[in-house]
Amino acid sequence: MRLLSVRMHAGKDGKHVSGAERIVPESELEETVLSLLRRPEEYDELSLKIEEVKSYELIKLRLPIRSFSFKSPKEAREFALSLLVRSGIPKEVANKAISLLAKGANPKGGNMRGAVIMDPKTGRRLERDTSRGVRTVRFDWKDRKRVREILLSSGYTERTVDALALASKNIHCGVLAELCWSDDPNYVTGYVASPSEGYVRITPLKEKGDPLGGRVYFVDEDKADKVIECLEKRFVLIEFPK
Ligand code: COA
Ligand code: AMP
Numbered sequence: 305m306r307l308l309s310v311r312m313h314a315g316k317d318g319k320h321v322s323g324a325e326r327i328v329p330e331s332e333l334e335e336t337v338l339s340l341l342r343r344p345e346e347y348d349e350l351s352l353k354i355e356e357v358k359s360y361e362l363i364k365l366r367l368p369i370r371s372f373s374f375k376s377p378k379e380a381r382e383f384a385l386s387l388l389v390r391s392g393i394p395k396e397v398a399n400k401a402i403s404l405l406a407k408g409a410n411p412k413g414g415n416m417r418g419a420v421i422m423d424p425k426t427g428r429r430l431e432r433d434t435s436r437g438v439r440t441v442r443f444d445w446k447d448r449k450r451v452r453e454i455l456l457s458s459g460y461t462e463r464t465v466d467a468l469a470l471a472s473k474n475i476h477c478g479v480l481a482e483l484c485w486s487d488d489p490n491y492v493t494g495y496v497a498s499p500s501e502g503y504v505r506i507t508p509l510k511e512k513g514d515p516l517g518g519r520v521y522f523v524d525e526d527k528a529d530k531v532i533e534c535l536e537k538r539f540v541l542i543e544f545p546k
Contacts, residue, residue: 306330307357309442309539312340314347320417321347324466327357327444327541360539362446363476367468367503369460377492380506381406384483384496391481391498393522397427401483401520406510409518410435415487419519421528424480430528438521438532443473446541454544463491464505471497472542477534480522485509487517 308330313323322344328336337352344350374380381402388398401422410416411434418437421430431437445451445465452465467484474482475497485494494509494517510516523531 307360308333309353309355309357309444310336310340311353311355311441312343312350314344314350316346316348321345325441325444326448327360327442327539357442357539360541361476362541362543363472364543365468365472365545366499367472367475367497369464369468369503369505371505371507373507377508377510380509384494384506384509387496387498387501387504388481388483388522391496391500391522393424393481397422397424397522398483400427401522405483405485405516405518405520408516409437409520415516416518419482419521421521421523421532423525423528424522425525428525430523430525437519438535440470440473440477440535442536442538443469443540443542445469446543451544461493463493467495468503469542471495471503473540474521474535475499476540477538478523478527478531479535480524482519482521484519485517487515489513489515 307327309325309327311325314321324340324343326336340352372383374383385398385402389395404420408414409420416435416437418439421438423430455465471482481496481498483496490512492508492510492512493505495503495505497503
């Protein structure tokens with residue numbers, strides 16, 4: 305049976321409002337397209353892309369999930385900083401990443417369309433286009449329905465289902481650590497992910513109502529081209545433990 309990558313993005317008034325991706329057997333194409341079509345609440349533009357998956361890598365979930373709550377974004381960010389340092393990122397560079405997301409990483413204002421790529425040694429930004437950044441695409445859970453059921457019944461959110469898969473692909477591709485918080489003003493939980501710390505949910509990484517968010521991927525400069533190629537181009541399916 306052919307495997308297909310189905311990708312949807314929707315926009316309104318020139319702004320991105322929703323993006324999602326599934327990798328499914330051809331027999332599930334129609335129901336997948338319908339479910340992606342129903343995702344954005346409103347849009348004035350929607351694109352659907354379907355692409356055959358000719359080859360893919362199957363990886364196992366290696367990031368245990370932990371969750372931590374704090375009284376304020378200040379304390380939560382200090383904790384995120386400590387996790388990044390424990391993951392091998394020098395303190396000044398980790399601090400730079402947190403400040404960058406806090407003030408908005410797009411030099412033209414607003415949010416980026418992808419992630420910042422930052423060299424952990426120098427703190428230099430390596431993405432070619434600092435408004436676009438780099439996007440992780442071409443990944444999904446091998447058995448999304450089961451993973452969703454397990455995670456939602458354990459009290460995690462839909463976002464965790466998607467972000468845990470994304471972070472798993474990132475680490476597989478060679479990202480040393482990732483820092484993320486959403487640009488959704490109503491969603492203040494973010495995370496740090498790394499091979500040593502796992503997937504660590506942290507709340508609140510920003511104040512409610514704050515429209516800024518983003519992702520920073522720490523990647524060694526000499527490996528950046530290969531890592532970015534993997535993030536953007538290689539298909540990866542993630543297997544959740546039985
Ligand atoms: N944010 C903002 N704009 C986006 C976007 C995103 N996540 N994804 C796509 N776009 C817009 C951009 O304008 C982009 O043009 P650009 O390349 O100049 O930035 C345009 O759509 C086309 O993007 P493209 O990469 O060709 O789209 P695609 O058809 O390959 O689909 C998505 C990619 C939408 C599936 C992917 O970007 C995405 O968002 N995946 C979901 C990841 C996820 O699960 N996130 C949740 C974590 S909680
Ligand atoms: P979200 O978790 O969807 O709220 O996204 C938070 C931020 O992550 C966005 O503002 C983008 O900067 C970035 N981002 C969104 N989608 C991707 C992706 N597929 N890969 C990397 N970064 C992304």
